[in-house]
Amino acid sequence: xxxxxxxxxxxxxxxxxxxxxxxxxxxxxxxxxxxxxxxxxxxxxxxxxxxxxxxxxxxxxxxxxxxxxxxxxxxxxxxxxxxxxxxxxxxxxxxxxxxxxxxxxxxxxxxxxxxxxxxxxxxxxxxxxxxxxxxxxxxxxxxxxxxxxxxxxxxxxxxxxxxxxxxxxxxxxxxxxxxxxxxxxxxxxxxxxxxxxxxxxxxxxxxxxxxxxxxxxxxxxxxxxxxxxxxxxxxxxxxxxxxxxxxxxxxxxxxxxxxxxxxxxxxxxx
Amino acid sequence: xxxxxxxxxxxxxxxxxxxxxxxxxxxxxxxxxxxxxxxxxxxxxxxxxxxxxxxxxxxxxxxxxxxxxxxxxxxxxxxxxxxxxxxxxxxxxxxxxxxxxxxxxxxxxxxxxxxxxxxxxxxxxxxxxxxxxxxxxxxxxxxxxxxxxxxxxxxxxxxxxxxxxxxxxxxxxxxxxxxxxxxxxxxxxxxxxxxxxxxxxxxxxxxxxxxxxxxxxxxxxxxxxxxxxxxxxxxxxxxxxxxxxxxxxxxxxxxxxxxxxxxxxxxxxxxxxxxxxxxxxxxxxxxxxxxxxxxxxxxxxxxxxxxxxxxxxxxxxxxxxxxxxxxxxxxxxxxxxxxxxxxxxxxxxxxxxxxxxxxxxxxxxxxxxxxxxxxxxxxxxxxxxxxxxxxxxxxxxxxxxxxxxxxxxxxxxxxx
Numbered sequence: 001x002x003x004x005x006x007x008x009x010x011x012x013x014x015x016x017x018x019x020x021x022x023x024x025x026x027x028x029x030x031x032x033x034x035x036x037x038x039x040x041x042x043x044x045x046x047x048x049x050x051x052x053x054x055x056x057x058x059x060x061x062x063x064x065x066x067x068x069x070x071x072x073x074x075x076x077x078x079x080x081x082x083x084x085x086x087x088x089x090x091x092x093x094x095x096x097x098x099x100x101x102x103x104x105x106x107x108x109x110x111x112x113x114x115x116x117x118x119x120x121x122x123x124x125x126x127x128x129x130x131x132x133x134x135x136x137x138x139x140x141x142x143x144x145x146x147x148x149x150x151x152x153x154x155x156x157x158x159x160x161x162x163x164x165x166x167x168x169x170x171x172x173x174x175x176x177x178x179x180x181x182x183x184x185x186x187x188x189x190x191x192x193x194x195x196x197x198x199x200x201x202x203x204x205x206x207x208x209x210x211x212x213x214x215x216x217x218x219x220x221x222x223x224x225x226x227x228x229x230x231x232x233x234x235x236x237x238x239x240x241x242x243x244x245x246x247x248x249x250x251x252x253x254x255x256x257x258x259x260x261x262x263x264x265x266x267x268x269x270x
Numbered sequence: 271x272x273x274x275x276x277x278x279x280x281x282x283x284x285x286x287x288x289x290x291x292x293x294x295x296x297x298x299x300x301x302x303x304x305x306x307x308x309x310x311x312x313x314x315x316x317x318x319x320x321x322x323x324x325x326x327x328x329x330x331x332x333x334x335x336x337x338x339x340x341x342x343x344x345x346x347x348x349x350x351x352x353x354x355x356x357x358x359x360x361x362x363x364x365x366x367x368x369x370x371x372x373x374x375x376x377x378x379x380x381x382x383x384x385x386x387x388x389x390x391x392x393x394x395x396x397x398x399x400x401x402x403x404x405x406x407x408x409x410x411x412x413x414x415x416x417x418x419x420x421x422x423x424x425x426x427x428x429x430x431x432x433x434x435x436x437x438x439x440x441x442x443x444x445x446x447x448x449x450x451x452x453x454x455x456x457x458x459x460x461x462x463x464x465x466x467x468x469x470x471x472x473x474x475x476x477x478x479x480x481x482x483x484x485x486x487x488x489x490x491x492x493x494x495x496x497x498x499x500x501x502x503x504x505x506x507x508x509x510x511x512x513x514x515x516x517x518x519x520x521x522x523x524x525x526x527x528x529x530x531x532x533x534x535x536x537x538x539x540x541x542x543x544x545x546x547x548x549x550x551x552x553x554x555x556x557x558x559x560x561x562x563x564x565x566x567x568x569x570x571x572x573x574x575x576x577x578x579x580x581x582x583x584x585x586x587x588x589x590x591x592x593x594x595x596x597x598x599x600x601x602x603x604x605x606x607x608x609x610x611x612x613x614x615x616x617x618x619x620x621x622x623x624x625x626x627x628x629x630x631x632x633x634x635x636x637x638x639x640x641x642x643x644x645x646x647x648x649x650x651x652x653x654x655x656x657x658x659x660x661x662x663x664x665x666x667x668x669x670x671x672x673x674x675x676x677x678x679x680x681x682x683x684x685x686x
Contacts, residue, residue, distance in 0.1 A: 061576050085582040092580055095573040103574045105595040114581040 005036035007073065008207045009058065009091075009175055014067035016053055016231075027053040029231035030067070035175070035207055035224075040198075042210045042218035042239070044254065045228035051211045052096075054228070055179050058209070059093055060084060072174075089118065092173040096180040098160035102152035108163065109148055112136060115170035136166040139203075140196050158189030165196050169204070176200075177209045182217070194221060215254045219243045227251045274599075277679050284675025290668035294661075298478040307468070309475035309632055313456075314466030317644060318651040321461040321469075326454035330447040331425065331439075338446045347443075348379045356410060360386055363407055366396040383414065461653040463637070464644035469653055476632040477661045480613050483547040483626075483633065484665075487612035490551025492558055492605045499562025500589055504570050510563075517559050525553040529615060533624040543626040543633065546619065550612045558604045565597045599680040603673050610669035617662055634658045 016028040027050045035041050045051050056062045058069065060078045069076045071090065078084045095101045102111065112133045116122075121129065130144070137144040140162040152160055161181060168176055178197065182190040198221065201208055212218055218225050218239065225242040227235040227250060235248040246252045278284055357376040365371050367389055376382060392408050422442035426435040449455060460469035502513035520528075532549050533541065569575065570593070578592045594601075613634070619625045620635025621642060628636060641647065641655035 056576075059576075059580065061579060081584065084579075088580050088582055093576070095576065097573060101573040101577055103578065103592050103595075106591070114583075118582050 005038075007034055008037045008071075009033070009035045009209075010070045011058070012068050012070070014054070014057060014069065015065050016050075016057055016062070017065045026231050028057065028064075031228075031231075031233055033226065033233075035209065037174075037207055038201075038205050039223045040201065040208045040210055040221050041224040041226065042212060042222035043226045043228055044212055044215050044218045046213055046254070048230075049228045050231040051213075051228055052179055055093070055177050055209070055211050059091060059177055060087055085118075088173075089171070090173050091175040091177065092168055092171050093177045093179060094161070094164045094168065094181045097184050098157050098164065099153070099184070101164065102160065104151060104153050106152075108150050108152060108155075109133070111152070111163070111167060112170060115167050119171060132170065136169045137163075139169050139200070140166045141192075142166065156189075158185050158193065161185055161189070161193055162196060165193070165200060169200055172204045173206060175207045175209065177211065179211045180213070183212070183214075197221075214258075215243060215251075216258050227254070274679070278676060281675040281679050283671050283678065287668045287671030287673075287675060290664060291672065294477065294665060294668065295481075298474060298481065301471075301474040302478075305471055307471060309471045310467060310629075312466045313468060314462040316466060317462075317464045318646065318649065318654060319458060319462040319466070320651075321459055321653050323449070324456045324458055325447075325449060325452050329453040331441065333447045333451045333453065336446045336448065337442070337444050339444060343443070345379065348383070351413070352379060352383075357382060359406070359410065363396065364389060366399065367394060386411075386414070460657050461651075463654050464640055464646065469637075469657060472632045472637060473634075473657050473661060476634045476637050476658065477665070479543055479626075479631045480616060480634040480662070481609075481665065483543055483550070483616050484609040484613040486544065486547035487550035487554065487615070488605055488609035490548055491554040491608045491612070492601065493555075494551070495555035495558025495604070496562055496601055498555070498559040500566055500593065502559070503563040503566025504585070504589055504593060506567075506570075513559070514563070517556055517563075520553075520556040521560075525556065526615065526618065528553045529619060530622065530624060533619055538627060541625070541627050543631055546616060546626045547612070550615045550619075554608060554612060554615065558601075558608065561604065562597060562601070565600060566593055569593055569596055599676065603676050603680070606669050606673045606676070610666040610673075613662065613665055634662050 011031055011033045014028055014031040014033075015026065018025050018027055029050075031054060033041075043051050043054065053062070057064050060076070071087070076087060078087050113129065115136075116124065116129055116132055121132065124132075133148075134144040137147060142159060142162055147155070147163070152163070155163065161184075164181070176197075181197070182193055185193060194217075197208065200206075208221075210218065210221055222239050225236065225239050226233050227242065227248060229248075229250045235242055235246065235251050242251060243255065246255060279288075354376075360382060361371075361374050361376050364374055364385060369385070369389065374382065374385065390407070390411055392404075392411070420443065422440050422445070424437050425439040425441060426437050428434075429436055458468055458470070460473065463469050463472065498513050498517070502510040502517075529550060532553070533546065536545060536549070575588060575592050578588050583591070616625060616633060617635035617638060620633055620639050623639060625633060625635050625639065637658040638655055641651070641658070644654070646652075646654035
């Protein structure tokens with residue numbers, strides 16, 4: 001390729017161990033990632049394979065036991081509150097369960113206002129802030145007028161998750177970690193949300209780390225795929241390479257487990 | 271918020287508890303406005319006057335008189351002067367003097383008195399009669415004199431020079447005074463205590479003071495418990511280890527023993543109601559801290575807290591805005607329980623004589639303590655301790671009921 005891609009986020013030997021002694025579990029085991037700018041990268045694995053722990057370490061929400069995380073070539077430093085704030089201006093997340101992602105005591109406006117403030121919009125006039133919020137809402141096909149002064153729990157799950165995307169739209173981070181953002185959503189809203197995520201990626205040119213257990217979904221959205229089994233990366237490469245020509249047995253199993261709607265069920269072998 | 275409040279007030283248990291508590295609060299605030307007397311004024315010369323309406327004898331003699339012809343007046347008068355014990359004792363003497371037991375009916379007052387007048391002779395020897403008993407019969411006989419008389423009493427004043435009595439008026443047996451026209455009367459609904467204080471006034475003030483102690487102690491305990499629990503639960507790590515260690519230390523040492531020791535070492539002079547409240551609060555925070563810590567630990571990994579962190583909020587803001595509201599219902603319940611247990615702790619301390627300074631204010635525990643020291647339990651002076659007991663029970667009952675009601679609203683598993 002003519003354009004050399006810049007590495008945005010990388011890890012080396014990232015390890016997280018919970019507990020001590022005999023009871024210890026290795027949740028993340030010497031993970032090396034190289035994420036390039038503007039790519040969609042999927043991390044695929046079944047429940048308990050350490051995907052979410054890895055995401056939380058990348059976000060700086062929990063501390064790694066060993067290994068390093070490099071952000072734009074520099075070893076990341078999140079030792080003080082200021083530095084963490086700076087880091088979180090660049091890396092943001094959408095969580096799995098929209099119903100537990102919101103503080104039920106805060107109104108929707110305050111969620112969006114927080115994002116505006118974080119992007120240095122604290123001094124803006126009220127009208128300008130409203131205009132920004134309206135823009136963000138219309139990006140995800142929500143009407144700000146219908147949301148203002150409402151509480152998050154008054155929305156549907158799909159609407160909440162779209163509001164999360166609106167939040168990212170306002171924050172414009174360099175990296176977005178989407179931790180199974182569609183697993184709690186019905187199938188119709190799922191496609192909308194995925195489309196909006198892709199639209200957002202094109203809009204603000206960010207890297208998306210897409211964490212999912214659904215390898216089909218990973219194939220649908222991503223450029224790069226990492227397959228994770230019990231804390232280890234067992235296979236990685238471009239989406240076509242990994243999913244169409246899987247090498248690891250685990251990957252093959254994950255692929256064979258995907259229900260295929262067009263194949264007729266052969267009941268004779270059951 | 272409104273929705274939650276509406277739900278709370280739809281819970282039967284909470285409403286009953288709240289009504290009792292509100293009624294107690296209302297009485298405690300309104301009563302002192304009506305009765306302006308200091309609760310510790312000694313009004314009675316003597317101990318344990320029974321509950322009742324006390325009418326000034328002097329003023330009733332000089333108040334307007336009305337003549338009422340009531341048939342049962344004489345019988346009632348006799349009945350009130352002649353107790354059942356006296357009647358049995360009279361029967362005993364009469365049988366001893368040789369009368370047939372079947373002839374004597376102790377319920378027929380007039381006939382019994384007639385027999386007694388006819389046969390009683392202090393000089394007569396009855397076999398098996400002790401000296402004390404003989405003297406008792408002499409006294410009884412003297413008190414019965416004039417009981418069957420129909421004429422009234424004379425009122426006389428003493429001439430200051432000669433000392434001679436001058437008759438100034440007559441009181442007939444049919445004379446009545448209207449209570450509302452007697453200049454001086456005092457309702458002592460719960461009698462007086464061992465110092466001669468009005469128990470009702472004392473009780474109302476004591477309930478108020480005990481509630482204040484409870485509220486101060488409850489607030490202190492909840493505040494300490496909440497702060498430590500939040501810090502231990504949210505910050506974690508070394509802070510959690512240290513706080514948990516201290517908490518466990520306090521759990522191992524029984525808090526009541528600690529309370530007694532602190533209270534004793536403060537000394538009688540320094541022990542005001544407020545000091546006692548703070549001391550109770552300082553020893554009672556342990557369980558709140560533990561429970562809050564547990565709740566916070568389960569909350570701190572929730573996604574909304576993570577989202578708040580990602581939005582760059584400070585630890586302080588996350589604790590106040592993202593953790594506290596979620597445990598607020600629990601903290602309110604803990605506060606209610608703390609208040610009620612602080613009231614009980616104060617009562618326990620005061621019964622042991624380690625309560626607030628006795629000359630300042632009465633508390634429910636102190637009323638029990640005084641009744642205890644002056645043997646009201648043994649003497650059967652129930653009005654000295656039972657009302658205080660009932661007040662303590664009612665306050666903590668209402669608070670526990672409110673707590674159960676709240677629990678049912680906030681804990682879906684307990685909903686009926």
